[in-house]
Amino acid sequence: MPLQKVHFAEEVPEVFRASLQAIRRELEVPAEFPAEVVEAAVRAAANPRLPELDRTDIEFVTIDPPDSMDLDQALHIERAGDGFTVHYAIADVAAWVQPGDPIDVEARKRGETLYAPDKRTPLHPPELSEGAASLLPDKVVPALLWTLQVDSSGEGTEVDVRRALVRSRAKLNYAGVQKDLDAGTAPESLQLLREVGLLREQRERERGGVNLPIPDQEVVTSNGEWTLEFRAQLPVEGWNAQISLLTGMAAAHLMMNGKIGILRTLPDSQDGVRHRLENTAKALSIPWPDGMSYAEFIHTLDAKIPAHAAMLAACTVLFRGAGYTAFADTVPEQPEHAAMKAPYAHVTAPLRRLVDRWTGEICLALCAGEEVPAWVRESMNDLPKIMEECDRKANAYERAIVGMVEAGLVADQVGQEFDGVITDVDERDSRRGIVVLSDVAVEGRVTGDNPLPLGQPVRVRLTEADIAKRLVAFSLVQ
Template structure:
């Protein structure tokens, strides 16, 4: 599944699309600008003074090219037969005054939203892209996780501390993957080795990774819009394992302390597994043995039928939510896809709940009282995150729908070919190759997942993000 990009080229369609996207953002009550009092507080607040100085450690960040809101920095080294992994997280709890203006605005927003015409950040850019961001070659306060791993990549010990750090390099995924493929030495040299060991640890736990192709609406310098679909690079999967390891450590700290907030997901029931089995059989890629996570890891990413299989598997990854506890651990604390208790703890610049998790974990790790502001407001978080998640999903889906309608507008009245991904009664989810569009359409009787069908494009409404087809 190589990278593909489909452009909206017509100037008239570009103008209509830009208006539709602006109206969509306004309908979600997701303002780009921050109130004056929020900006003033963000500019004036002094961070909490770090207790450790770790500036001699050459941390590095790894993000999409051009990123400015850098939440994490890492340092990897060998330690005998094992490894030491340091994972520094932006010290947002040290910058945000509890119950202040920045805090109140962040609770209203919940998370950073990603629109086609720009990001709608959780925090003012003076914090998220400057003072709190782990940018290269500047001193920054951070919350540093230090992990000791054995030769098989299992965590034998860990701790969390507040420290002053200095990142030495801002890496991006594409160039770092290319550098690793060439065998060059650098800050990420050990990442493939440690990442592979952590993936094996995931397999042993019974965890599963979906790794669907990324689908993103991008805006070029010339103002044209496009939908870009890319398969995650190996370096992204290795890097994600560091974040997963940190989230599991955060969950264990909070469970031991008897207070916190977890990210949970129920294990799929037997009916969901049976449905998925039938879908894989219909696609000619049957899941016949082993755990579903192990089956997903065997799929060939260059096989054209892998995408329909992964789309079908997405139904197994539903029901994720947040659960809080204070005094008694939740009955079901496991995130089923990770196959372990887990918490969001590595993206505080972009996600509200991480600030609470980090504040609680720092107190537990250093033997201090849990901040009263964090403890007393825990129960608000699931609702705040659910609402912001709803806005994010709505914005993402509606944005893609509008752009896909713009892509299909020149094809109204013509016949196209599409691959059936998933049947939904007498309709189906379909994938069009050129332009790269996913849609819902009626399909001929007897169609099965993986079949190629011919459809006529009847209508494309950019403002509504709707496309109509007929067999």
């Protein structure tokens, strides 16, 4: 599921710092790495498993936020007839981490990298994730080299993955790449990223898929008051994401054809989810015509418009219920990811997500016509449970942080009245539910003396806004 990321334009205020520490204690978010894990990482960094194939001739670049150091992916695209060849290098974590070693044991406990406004809790020690295993520029490193053939319509036609030595030429950031593309000064590979990205976005619309461009949230302080602003994704972020999705779909087909793998799956959303989102759209004054599907509606949203950005954040509920399905010998009956409208697997972020190390090894073996490594076969059935537990923690972490920030936005307005819309009503007590405010990107619990009018505009009074409890509560104004 996509996660909202909250940033602070200035230093995180002390009141939020204390709450963030409390959230980490409650959710048992790990602090520092144990000494034996760090020692193992230092040893591994000095002794990687190096492949024979050398593809340092490919002019890879990475595109990430400017402060990122855990670089999983490097890209190069070239024309191939009327289509394209996409080279996608993915960090080869298995070149540094061995099954059962201290790094592996600790990673299985963590599952994925967690993000908060004041710190990042990495999956692997920085000695690897931000150093030896990261695809930093001008460094020869082992990687999983995916080669994907894409036709003129944007459809993937062939895939190969193998271990290779690669070297990134530059550590680029989204804003800089977008500026160069807009100015017409970007190198051909990045111009082709735009071309392939646009084709893949069209393919996504045609199959009814959804890829949420979740905007980052930033808390801005002005004249002593806090406001929450949304940063819309740049077009190049969407095009770059399409390459990752293309690779994940190719991996899923590889594993399904080989009858062994781990898929990322999502059942179709229930009607109740749609009703809630329709009510949220109403609260934000965004039209959602009758008969328009989720995918069609989401493609009408412009994240540069604050109300639309808030709607996109609310739409992350569509991805709740996503899980992992491990299989061997028999392909699952329902392999599709409902939001993607296609089979899909996570393979492109092994520095930040545990399961990608397993799926990468499976795809390598299938492409080479070899047996999947014994350690992968023996442990792959454990991965769905590990990852689902980690996803729950990550989602709880995100919700707690967003709740903390929302409480902070209105903490000095207890007793004041606001306009909003009831977006959800408790099935056990229709006098309780959720309200979304019309003018501020805040939702909270609401109670009334009578059944709440689901989907209707209401006037509410703020009764509580507690940063420490991450609680915002309202009462219905009769």
